[in-house]
Amino acid sequence: MKTQDRPLDEDAAAMADFAEIADWRPIAGPDNDATGPEVVKAIVRRVTSVTDWQPWPLAAGEQINDVLASWGFTTKRGSTIVVFPGLAFADTRNSGWSAYEIGPDDIPAAEAGLDERWPQMLELARKHFGDPDYVGDDSSPTFLDEWRPGAGADKRHLAAWVRQGAQFHLFSSKPTRDPLTEAVGVTYAVYID
Numbered sequence: 001m002k003t004q005d006r007p008l009d010e011d012a013a014a015m016a017d018f019a020e021i022a023d024w025r026p027i028a029g030p031d032n033d034a035t036g037p038e039v040v041k042a043i044v045r046r047v048t049s050v051t052d053w054q055p056w057p058l059a060a061g062e063q064i065n066d067v068l069a070s071w072g073f074t075t076k077r078g079s080t081i082v083v084f085p086g087l088a089f090a091d092t093r094n095s096g097w098s099a100y101e102i103g104p105d106d107i108p109a110a111e112a113g114l115d116e117r118w119p120q121m122l123e124l125a126r127k128h129f130g131d132p133d134y135v136g137d138d139s140s141p142t143f144l145d146e147w148r149p150g151a152g153a154d155k156r157h158l159a160a161w162v163r164q165g166a167q168f169h170l171f172s173s174k175p176t177r178d179p180l181t182e183a184v185g186v187t188y189a190v191y192i193d
Contacts, residue, residue: 001106003113005097008124011188013077014090017053018168018190019128025165026050028192029085037064040071043083047073053081088190096121098185102175110175110184111156118157118172121186125159125170132159138174157186166192 021027027046029039041064044055053073058064070084072091080091097117099110122135134147136158143152147160154174161168170188175181 001099001103001109002101003097003099005117006095008095008120010079010092010095011090011121012124012128013075014079014081014092015125015128015188017075017077017079017081018088018090021051021163021166023050023164024190024192027083027088028165031084031086031192033069034085035069036066037068039085040064040068043071043085047071047083052076086192088192090188096185096187098183099175100183102180102182102184104177104180107175107177107181110181114156114172114175114184114186117186121170121188122157122159125161125168125188129161129168132170133162134158134160156184163190166190 026049029042029046047053048055053075056072056074070082073081073083075081082089082091097113099106099113102110126132136143136146136152138152138156140146144150146152147158151160152158155171156174157172159170168188168190170186172186173181173184175184
């Protein structure tokens with residue numbers, strides 16, 4: 001198993017960007033299987049109408065692909081945020097702890113790494129969002145459905161904050177032997193209603 005452990009600067013900036021949005025309802029779009037230029041243009045219109053996030057520019061002659069259902073934005077803090085009609089997440093590749101190239105015998109070490117880093121990420125999220133509406137982990141026999149039906153599936157830890165039109169979830173993936181989990185970390189996303 002290999003690990004990376006980097007400062008949380010990118011996560012702190014992205015969480016601050018998410019926390020500035022008091023009401024996600026204007027950003028929500030039809031959460032269906034639609035794709036293509038009109039879907040992307042609608043995302044850009046909705047996001048730029050309520051934030052100062054800058055949409056990724058198209059290069060000269062570049063067209064929006066027919067299979068795209070999301071678009072990226074750059075915030076004033078330099079965060080990269082990817083937005084779908086029902087989801088937003090931060091692309092923070094150089095922040096936080098993760099384990100990868102996990103082998104079957106590495107599961108306990110991956111679990112220990114997640115357990116060690118979870119409190120720090122939870123505290124960072126609390127700094128931006130306040131006390132969560134829910135916090136739990138897979139040590140509870142009812143964890144799978146404690147927050148919402150199935151919300152704990154494939155997770156070791158979960159915290160949720162309810163906002164107007166969205167929920168902010170902080171979570172870690174649950175490492176398993178079968179099927180073998182190849183990478184884990186503590187991450188977060190905004191689930192837009």
